[in-house]
Amino acid sequence: MRPKEADFTRIEPDAVRRVLLVDDSRLQLKIVSAMLSRWGFEVLQAESGPEALELCATHSPDLVLSDWMMPGMDGLEFCRHFRDLQKDSYGYFILLTSKSEKGDVAQGLDAGADDFLTKPVNAHELRARINAGARVVSMERQLSEKNRLVSEAFAELKTIHEAIDNDLKQARKIQESLVPDRMRVIGTSRVSLLLQPCGHVGGDLVGMFTPGFDRLGLYSIDVSGHGITSAMVTARVAGYMSSTFPDQNIALEKRFDQYYAMREPAETGRMLNQRLAADPGVEEYLTMAYVAGDMKTGAMRLVQAGHPPPLLLRADGTVEFLGDGGLPIGLVDEVSYDQVEFTMARGDRLLLYSDGFTEAVMKDGQMLEEEGLARIFRQSVEMGGTGPELLEDMYWRLTTQMENAETLGDDVSAALLEFDSVPEAPANP
Structure with missing residues (x-):
């Protein structure tokens, strides 16, 4: 039809x-x-x-x-x-x-x-x-x-990404300001700090404060997770351990309205845990190694709250890892901490570090772990490194041996105390 x-x-x-x-x-x-x-x-x-x-x-x-x-x-x-x-x-x-x-x-x-x-x-x-x-x-x-709609959406996302990227760059500057001094000489000892986030911002924090000429507070903190949320927690903790405002520093207590005394590290850990655990809606917790030291006698008191054990390299080359662990801070409401006491002598070096060092994956597929950290620490010392240069040399040795040196899998940070290793300045005539 x-x-x-x-x-x-x-x-x-x-x-x-x-x-x-x-x-x-x-x-x-x-x-x-x-x-x-x-x-x-x-x-x-x-x-x-x-x-x-x-x-x-x-x-x-x-x-x-x-x-x-x-x-x-x-x-x-x-x-x-x-x-x-x-x-x-x-x-x-x-x-x-x-x-x-x-x-x-x-x-x-x-x-x-x-x-x-x-x-x-x-x-x-x-x-x-x-x-x-x-x-x-x-x-x-x-x-x-x-395709036009996709291109417009992509252009919009690119604009948003650039805005976020700029915000993160500014956030990094703010986070870097939390560690204003990367090196300080206290009498005849030297303290140096290293902070390398794996992104724009990170959850690691290292710091120091000196309430008096012969006293030192030194800490290394690692907040769970990565990125902005962790960085916000580090900013809050930095306020709790402030080197600029001692009246806000929970590791210090004022005596006779004249000077600040250092609390026992175990008490500092307990108070910090109390504050973080009480924050509503905050699920992040942190690990911490905190040392309160007497720079005249070398007497040190340490609290280790779930953090990697500090490495003590004696002047004679022997290595000790300090501490027995402990619960992270902010994980449970009520917790108490043990305290470790030790003494440093002339030429001893104490290293507080995050697991970004020890858990870094090497080219052989294995993690660096504590033995590998002690090895690269010794190598950097034997090369004559001191202060920030020693930490930078350690970081360089780490990244050159890593499986993927271009991308850090975790934040890397460290705090170094070189005890009685700086020549005393001559007295003015």
Whole structure:
């Protein structure tokens, strides 16, 4: 049964509205143009390739019907130039030709044609070809729109990322300000600090304070997790262990409204745990090694709250790891801590460090662990390193031996006390 005429003249959605008709035959232009106009299309006409390209520059067509055989610029050359034009949307290209050999079809496809229509043009076939082209153009425009939306979303995300990145860079500066002094000489001893976050900001914190000339508080802290939340906790703890405002430092207590005395480290750990555990909504906890020392006698008192054991390198080269562990701070409400007492002598070095050192994965796939840390500590000392340079040398040795030296898996930090190792300044004459 012959299909109804309406089936052949049904106009697809708005994907194709403007059609460019190119033919050197005025009669052919008139016939095909009449069909297209009757179907509701806006029709542009050109009798040559150059004339058609001029029209395309000002009136971008949705679909092109071009004769293959034309004097001067033929349909293939015109198609190539058409594809080279900068257009906002895709233009469907149909070649009108009497050619039907496979080689001719391949040549047309290579030139950029989408479809072919044999002459003389059959109205039903033309309508079907246009509908096929309309579906392609419609899908292309939908894809272009989606790509546009994706590009806009990407640009917005990039702007947001840049803003976050700038905020994190500022946050890093703020966190670095929590450790204003990376080295301090106290009498004939020297304290040095190292802080290397694995990201913009981190959860490690090292610090020192000196409430009196002969007294020192030295600590290494590692907050659980990484990133902004951990960094916020370190900022809060830095206030609790402030070197600038002794009245806010929970490791100190004021005596007779005249001077500050150092609390026992075990009591300091208990008070810090009490404050962190009482904070509503804070799930982070921290590990800490804190030493209160007498710089005149070398008497040291240590509390180790879940932190890696401090490394004591004696002047004669022997190594001791101090402490028996203990619960992290902020993990449970009520906790008490044991205290370790030891004495340092001239030339001894005490290293507080985070597990970013000992748990770093080496090139052999194994973690550095305590034995490896003692090894690189000795090597840096034997190279004559002192103060911050010694810590930097240790960090360099660590990263050069790591499996992935470009990306730290964890924050790396350390606090170094070199006891009675700095020559005393000569008295003024």
